[in-house]
Amino acid sequence: MSNALFLHAAHDARVAPFNLREGRPGETLLDVASVGLCGSDLHYYKDGGIGSATIKAPFVPGHEFGGWLTEDIGELGLRRGALVAVDPNKACGHCAYCHAGHANLCPNVEFIGAPPFDGAMTQRIWVPRSQIVALPEGFTPLDAVMLEPLGVAIHAVDLAKPRLLERVALLGCGPIGLLILQVLKAAGAGEVLAVDPLEHRRAMAQRLGADRAGTSLADIQAWTEGEGASLVIEATNSPLGFRDAILSARIGGRVVLVGIPDGDTYTLPAADARRRALKIKFSRRMGEVYPRAIALVAAGKVDVASLVTHRVGLEEAAEAFRRHAADTPGVIKTLIYPNGVDAAAA
Known part of the structure; x- marks a missing residue:
């Protein structure tokens, strides 16, 4: 019998014994080394669900993770004890979206x-x-x-198609926003104007390469003298994120929406979007990006370690959810080590 962090409903996270199910054909068992507390996990905690994906019975969150193999996997050339990452998106492989190369859009997905x-x-x-x-x-x-959140950032930048030395407005400097910032720089983007209401996130954005860091839409408008940016990437959890992205964009600009708004609702001025003739894309999960994510980390072109501000054991996981929900100063990314922080470091 092992333990797990269960989400029972909004604002109800508890550690309790977990009955591990039997393995299925084609599966292998991992000892979990570490798991990230993601913004989507936080939405389940704060809102009880995301769209139609709602908590109907207690479940164990966590889709950003790595673990140690408990057996050899000959076809992958991996030995027992090897550290591996996991793509949480199990697409069906048979629908039109999968056949078109868009497994991230599969409506039949089983998402860990x-x-x-x-x-x-x-x-x-x-x-x-x-x-x-x-x-x-x-x-x-x-x-x-x-690697998983970095993959989300890579996919968002792929959709954005930043032009060489193009000025970009980045709304939101949480973990995904800070990863997008670094991928933008690696992709050759020019000046990045970042905004976030939290001071410690703004400081991290500047440390990681933002050319300017402000608190709100007003800063973007001031820096661009009211014109707006040709490319805007929104990575907030605010219901006003879509609105602010539109008002940060110049006429004929492009907007990529990555964030999930609290309450699953956007508010936006339709006339401003229409009169700017904006090109708008929504980003969902990621494509086949793990090789590039690994290469960026291995080459030191993306600093993932600086984003991790807290490391806790499973017994502290519920408190970690509460800290993130309260926007506690200094908190950017928490990693949970279900088998102990010392075990993961060994």
């Missing part, structure tokens, strides 16, 4: 850590071998965890 599918905030988990991602020598549990 989204209800009703239990995730990795537990000590052991069964995962499909097809979703295991081999890691280079020297990668740590932290690196393994951060």
Whole structure:
């Protein structure tokens, strides 16, 4: 019997014994090394769900994770004890979206850590071998965890198609926003104007390469003398994020929406979007980006470690959810180590 962090309903997170299910054909068992507390996990905690994915029974969250193999996997050339990452998105492989190369849009997906599918905030988990991602020598549990959110950032920048030295407005400097910032710089973007209401996030954005960091839409408008930016990427949890992205964009500009708003509702001025003739894209999960994510971390072009401000054991996980929900100063990213922080460092 192992333990796990369960979400029972909004603002109801508890650690309790977890009955590990039996493995299925094509699966392998991992000892969880570390798991990230993601913004979507936080939405389940704060709102009780995201759209139609609601908590109907207690479930275990956690889709950003890495673990140690409990057996050899010959077809992947991996030995027992190897540290691996996991792509949480198990698409059906048969629908029109999968056949078109858009597995991230599969409507039949079984997504690890989204209800009703239990995730990795537990000590052991069964995962499909097809979703295991081999890691280079020297990668740590932290690196393994951060590949998934970095993949989300890469996918968002792929959709944005930043032009060489183009000025970009970035709304939101949480973990995803800070990863997008670094990927933008690696992709050759020019001046990045970042805004976030939290001072410690603004400071981190400047440390990681933002050219300017302000508190709100008003700063973007002032810096661009009212014209707006040709490319805006929104990565907030605010119901006003869509509105602010529109008002940050110049006429004929492009907007990519990455964030999930609290309450699952946007508020926006339709006339401003229409009169600007904006090109708007919504970003969902990621495509086949793990090789690039690994390469960016291995080459030191993206600093994932600086984003991790807190590391806790499973017994502190519920408190970690409360800290994030309260926007506690100094908190950017928390990693949970279900088998102990010391075990993960060994």
